[in-house]
Amino acid sequence: MAALAPPHQTTLRFRSGGRGGMGNGGGAGAVMRGFALLLVLVAGATAQQGSLVNSVRALIARNDLAGAERLTRYYQTNSPESTEVAAALSWLARASLAARRLDRAEALAAETAKLAARLAMGKRLDADPWLPTAAGAAIEVHAQVLAARGERPEALEYLQAQMKQFTGTSLLERIRKNINLLSLEGKPAPAFDARQTWLAGKPVTLESLRGRPVLLFFWAHWCSDCKAEVEVIAKLKGTFEKDGLAVVGPTRLYGYAAGGDEATPAKEKAYIEEIRRKFYTALRDMPVPLSSANFVAYGASSTPTLVLIDRAGIVRYYHPGAVNGAELTAQIRAVL
DSSP states (O other): OOOOOOTTTOOOOOOOOOSSSSSSOOSSSSHHHHHHHHHHHHHHHHHSOHHHHHHHHHHHHTTHHHHHHHHHHHHHHHOOHHHHHHHHHHHHHHHHTTTTTTHHHHHHHHHHHHHHHHTTSSSGGGGSSHHHHHHHHHHHHHHHHHHHHOHHHHHHHHHHHHHTTTTTTTTTHHHHHHHHHHTTTBBBBBOOOOOOOOESOOOOOOOTTEEEEEEEOOOOTOOHHHHHHHHHHHHHHHHHGGGGEEEEBBBBBOOGGGOBBBBHHHHHHHHHHHHHHHHHGGGGSSSSSHHHHHHHHHTTTTEEEEEEOOHHHHHHEEEEEEEEEOHHHHHHHHOO
């Protein structure tokens, strides 16, 4: 399995920058000392509640990006070579991108990439729980910054290079997701994995469904948003099935089952069936192909991921994440 390249070799290349936005707070200067007592208290709460990343995400959810960075920098001062700090920095980069602070997002992504590359030297990327988060977000943010600046071809070229570098790692789905976000709509839908197994429903191919609109509902057994999306998908299926709509629900194995315990493929399949019976009864007849290759091809690193394919086999809608019924209804009506 490939490892992150050292900083001087990696293709995680970023422009320098960072005008405006949050201060870098990298040292233990007067400003950091002024927040020290507060951050010690927050750090104690973090230790009780979970991780630095969880606390940073909670602050970002409250739109407190400055507080999230202060907490991250405090931890970084004490543990500068921490993979969790790299993951926290990656969340700051994503938050800055969401706030349209492109220069700041790019600077944080560059910092994340350099730290992740340094920490990954001599080890497999996926051997650490935080490095894939950090490296994947650094790639994603840089590509999205390029696209936001009108440099879509450059963003796609960059992502294709990352696909080659990270072959054999868990980042492929995430990188493919970003490629698909920039280029999949209007293109032929990728074919299903020919070697996949089926957990439910009659096996189908996209070719056999040609002439019908197809909604792909990528889901995971651990995904609460997927369970919430079932009611939305089931209502749409009931409404538009008479017009030819086909719904297919790809899923995959993750190597664990209830409570995150490691599981053999047979044990995990049994657990997926248990989840289907409990939470997916409204879609009990939905065909369920089981394959990680489908998730890579469609970039389904986020679940749910919804993909709408028209009667000619062309992708018309690609959306990582949950979608409300009104938006999906409008998209389906457009292809009908």
